[in-house]
Amino acid sequence: NAGVMQNPRHLVRRRGQEARLRCSPMKGHSHVYWYRQLPEEGLKFMVYLQKENIIDESGMPKERFSAEFPKEGPSILRIQQVVRGDSAAYFCASSHPDRALPGPYNEQFFGPGTRLTVL
Amino acid sequence: GQNIDQPTEMTATEGAIVQINCTYQTSGFNGLFWYQQHAGEAPTFLSYNVLDGLEEKGRFSSFLSRSKGYSYLLLKELQMKDSASYLCAVRDNGEAAGNKLTFGGGTRVLVKP
Numbered sequence: 001n002a003g004v005m006q007n008p009r010h011l012v013r014r015r016g017q018e019a020r021l022r023c024s025p026m027k028g029h030s031h032v033y034w035y036r037q038l039p040e041e042g043l044k045f046m047v048y049l050q051k052e053n054i055i056d057e058s059g060m061p062k063e064r065f066s067a068e069f070p071k072e073g074p075s076i077l078r079i080q081q082v083v084r085g086d087s088a089a090y091f092c093a094s095s096h097p098d099r100a101l102p103g104p105y106n107e108q109f110f111g112p113g114t115r116l117t118v119l
Numbered sequence: 120g121q122n123i124d125q126p127t128e129m130t131a132t133e134g135a136i137v138q139i140n141c142t143y144q145t146s147g148f149n150g151l152f153w154y155q156q157h158a159g160e161a162p163t164f165l166s167y168n169v170l171d172g173l174e175e176k177g178r179f180s181s182f183l184s185r186s187k188g189y190s191y192l193l194l195k196e197l198q199m200k201d202s203a204s205y206l207c208a209v210r211d212n213g214e215a216a217g218n219k220l221t222f223g224g225g226t227r228v229l230v231k232p
Binding site: 004031033035041042043044045048056091095107108109110111112113 | 152154160161162163164167206208218219220221222223224225
């Protein structure tokens, strides 16, 4: 019963390169969320996706960042032309689509994160 | 907009009790979550409140007052392994918002022997 999986766990890029971060949600979860955490700070929402749809990207920078969640395969967060300020931990979370489920009220389960370092 | 405030850091002694306060001002509200995050790890779910009152779960309890925009997380019988950051998060409402969470900056709790 695997949890949310993210890879790679650590990613080093030079300025100007592209970074691709992958997230596989928990089994049965079709809602995916990406958050960014700068050192010593809280998590900041970036984007919320369902299969093949971006629902809310209000937290995503307008340039260089994009996200997708295709019908098959993991969700991808893509950062083009990375800059030093992109260095952070990027967490993916997933939740079940059925709000009526009993239990922790549709909590989000977090993956282990990808730590991006831009040199 | 969303604004969530919690203290940056707290220190307590092993075996003691610590209360972490969280105040929020949000345009929408559909529940408040507390997560624990150890350094370098993923946040893990601790508690959820959507109605006013106290929710107890073993050594951890969480309280919510919607009228005051206030919550607290109470950690009892502190153990060294409780040293971590504790994140307060508010879930927005509305279908478009889905389960989007807005997090406070986190409170780093240091438990001393």
